[in-house]
Amino acid sequence: MPLEIRTLRLLLRRWRESDLAPFAAMGQDPEVMRYFPALLARTESDALAARADRLFDTHGYGLWALEKRSTGDFLGFTGLAPVPAFLPGPGGIEVGWRLSRASWGQGYATEAARAALDFAFGRLELEQVHAITAVINEPSRAVMERLGMTATAEFQHPKIPVGSPLRVHIRYSISRAAAAQASAAADLTG
Template sequence: MGDAPVLTTPRLLLRPWRPGDREPFAALNADPETMRHFPATLTRTQSDALADRIQDGFRRHGFGLWAVEVTATGTFIGFTGLSVPAFPAHFQPSVEIGWRLARHAWGHGYATEAARRALAHGFQDEGLQEIVSFTATANDRSRAVMHRIGMTHDPADDFDHPNLPAGHPLHRHVLYRLDAHRWRALTTPPARDGAGSQP
C-alpha cells in the first residue's frame, strides 16, 4: 500500500521514517523513564527491528505509526499513529492509536496534537468506525492524552495483557474507545442559528 502519507499540524510533521531517525529512536527506547510502562528498555538492535516493523505496517495497512518531527526545528521526537494489535483480546479486531515521545518532548502537548491528527486521518481518510487505545493501568500520562482526545473508558473493558505473565506489574491494562460518530460530534463546530441574519 506504499509509504506513509505526510500529515501536518500547527507545530508538528507526521512523516515517513528516515534512516537518521534510528539513532534518536534508539535513545528514547533505551531511556528507563520513557519505557517505564513497557516491559523493558530496548537495545539498538531491538529498536531498529521495531522501526522495521513500523515501516512494514504502512506497506501492509496503508497507515501506521508516523515519525513525529517538530516543524520549527526539524527535531525527531518519536512516533504517533495507528497500528493493528496482534494479540488476542475481547476487543479484537481493532485499530489502536498510540504514541511514544522522547522525554525532552514531554509537557508541550505534542502527543495530544499528533494524536488528534492521526485520529482525523483514521476516521476521515481510512474510513475507520472505531479506534481504541490501551496502556498499563498506572500509566496516568498516556491515560490523560486519551481523555484529551475524546476517548472514553469503561472499566468493564479492562483486560490482562496476554503477552505478560500473571503477577507482572504491567499485566492489567485499561482500554479506551472512540467511535466515528463521537469523533465527528467532538470535532464538528456547532451550528450558529441565525448567524448573520437580521431580526
C-alpha cells in the same frame, strides 16, 4: 510519494535512517520505557522502527515518525496499527504514541494523535479506533481522555508476567461521531 500529515507544530511522516539513533536512545531511557516491560536494545529498536514503517506498505497507515516542524527534531512516533490479535477484545485499529522525554508536557502527543484519528475517520473511513495501555500509565490515559476516548474494558495482558504492575491493561475507544465532537470542542477551546 510518502504519506505525511502536518499539524500546526508537527510533521507525521515515514521513518528515515536518521531517526534510528534518537529512537534507540528513547528505548534506553528508563522514564520513556517506564510503562513497558523492558528497555529496548538497539537491534530491537531498529526492528520496531522498521515494522512501524512497513505498516504503511501493507495497510496504508502506520506509526508515523514525529518531527517538530520548527526545528526538524525527531520526537518519537504517533499513529495507527492493528490491535494485536493476541489481546482480548474486538480487535480493530489502535492509535498509539511514544515520545522522547524532552517533548513531554507540550501537548505533542494529543496534537499528533488527534491528527492520526482524523486520518483514521476521514481517509480510512473507520467507525471506531481503540487505544491500549497499562492501567497505571496515567499520562497516556490522560491523552486518551483529552482525545475524547472512553475506557471500555480492563484485561490481563497475556504477554506480561503475572504479578507485574504492568499486567492490567485498559482499552479506550472512540467512535467516528465522538471523535468529530471532541475535535470540534478542542477547536473551540484550543
